[in-house]
Amino acid sequence: xxxxxxxxxxxxxxxxSSQDDTQxxxxxxxxxxxxxxxxxxxxALAHDTRAVLQFMVIGKDNPNSVLxxxxxxxxxxxxxxxxxxxxxxxxxxxxYHIMRQExxxxxxxxxxxxxxxxxxxxxxxxxxxxxxxxxxRGEGNSFISIGKFLERAIQSTDILDVKFSxxxxxxxxxxxxxxxxxxxxxxxxxxxxxxxxRGGFEAKNVVEQILLNxxxxxxxxxxxxxxxxxxxxxxxxxxxxxxxxxxxxxxxIKSKVKFSTPDSIINEGLHFFLxxxxxxxxxxxxxxxxNYFAYA
Numbered sequence: 001x002x003x004x005x006x007x008x009x010x011x012x013x014x015x016x017s018s019q020d021d022t023q024x025x026x027x028x029x030x031x032x033x034x035x036x037x038x039x040x041x042x043x044a045l046a047h048d049t050r051a052v053l054q055f056m057v058i059g060k061d062n063p064n065s066v067l068x069x070x071x072x073x074x075x076x077x078x079x080x081x082x083x084x085x086x087x088x089x090x091x092x093x094x095x096y097h098i099m100r101q102e103x104x105x106x107x108x109x110x111x112x113x114x115x116x117x118x119x120x121x122x123x124x125x126x127x128x129x130x131x132x133x134x135x136x137r138g139e140g141n142s143f144i145s146i147g148k149f150l151e152r153a154i155q156s157t158d159i160l161d162v163k164f165s166x167x168x169x170x171x172x173x174x175x176x177x178x179x180x181x182x183x184x185x186x187x188x189x190x191x192x193x194x195x196x197x198r199g200g201f202e203a204k205n206v207v208e209q210i211l212l213n214x215x216x217x218x219x220x221x222x223x224x225x226x227x228x229x230x231x232x233x234x235x236x237x238x239x240x241x242x243x244x245x246x247x248x249x250x251x252x253i254k255s256k257v258k259f260s261t262p263d264s265i266i267n268e269g270l271h272f273f274l275x276x277x278x279x280x281x282x283x284x285x286x287x288x289x290x291n292y293f294a295y296a
Contacts, residue, residue: 013186145230153223242291
């Protein structure tokens with residue numbers, strides 16, 4: 001569900017950006033972040049806005065389309081219905097049936113895509129809000145939150161990596177203001193940036209906000225802090241060995257990010273730092289899966 005939200009927001013803001021820059025705009029960065037397409041396939045789609053929206057939202061052949069992700073979320077929800085609330089199940093089920101409507105393809109061709117995307121984003125927000133106010137703060141809620149913040153941290157590292165790869169990771173490279181504006185808007189960080197940094201858009205400040213700002217809900221450090229917080233609630237006498245192993249892994253990556261600065265990250269190499277962070281997050285996800293879900 002977290003990935004669905006990230007994809008829909010990214011599509012909405014990039015569609016708005018494509019209308020401002022119809023000649024030069026390319027969907028390739030979005031395809032690189034959220035799909036498994038080969039270079040040749042991504043190039044073929046990169047300049048066809050309507051085709052990209054259909055592929056990313058309702059593409060049955062795209063394993064990472066919103067339609068397929070919501071279908072998986074619904075199957076997961078069905079398998080654990082005893083551990084989630086009826087209201088939460090209803091939200092996922094309603095979202096699934098909206099995604100299955102045949103008219104959705106026509107709406108993307110004939111209507112304003114932003115209106116369609118906004119309605120889908122609201123369905124996701126309804127799910128998040130319902131989960132927050134109806135789920136008991138027990139083990140089930142902890143696993144939901146662990147998954148959410150793990151996915152969010154990986155998304156933020158991916159987005160930062162892809163956007164800076166366009167600039168060859170050159171921090172001093174002059175970039176159009178709209179480049180950073182739309183990037184920050186896609187992860188709901190634009191307003192906070194304007195309130196935090198008064199001197200305009202600088203690459204180093206963007207890195208600081210997305211990686212190190214503990215007040216920004218989509219920053220990497222915020223996500224890791226909350227991942228750790230919810231994981232700590234799983235501690236019990238029955239799983240001490242498995243728990244300690246993963247707790248150490250989360251603590252290690254948390255310390256690395258928390259005690260970094262924009263300058264130290266740049267000196268280490270932004271691409272290297274992001275790759276190592278993402279690698280650590282995937283290792284945590286795999287270990288969680290192995291220790292808690294391997295026999296499910």
